[in-house]
């Protein structure tokens with residue numbers, strides 16, 4: 775595994791990495807004294823400046839997209855910039871919160887599509903019924 779970036783170390787502190795990455799990084803930290811020192815330094819920098827991990831994350835543009843943005847991303851109606859960001863956030867950062875959110879939105883969308891289909895079938899059959907009535 776490559777040497778982790780500051781952002782990854784901060785994400786580790788915030789427990790915001792996928793399980794496999796958390797485990798791999800933990801192992802790296804056990805094996806590497808310089809890495810432990812970097813982590814300690816990052817942590818004390820945060821304390822010194824009173825910044826929370828999520829504030830630093832936001833500054834590093836690693837914050838979570840909103841649920842609305844995720845929904846638009848699913849529908850493919852976001853700018854390229856936002857689409858790239860969401861993909862980066864999900865694939866590279868591996869945000870578990872957003873992955874779960876996206877799954878949830880995806881199944882909600884599927885449910886809506888089925889309701890729309892059922893409604894369409896209902897209207898088609900009642901339209902046919904009305905036409906027959908009129909024909910009489």
Ligand SMILES: [Zn+2]
Pocket residue numbers: 837838839863869870871872873
């Ligand atoms: Zn996220």
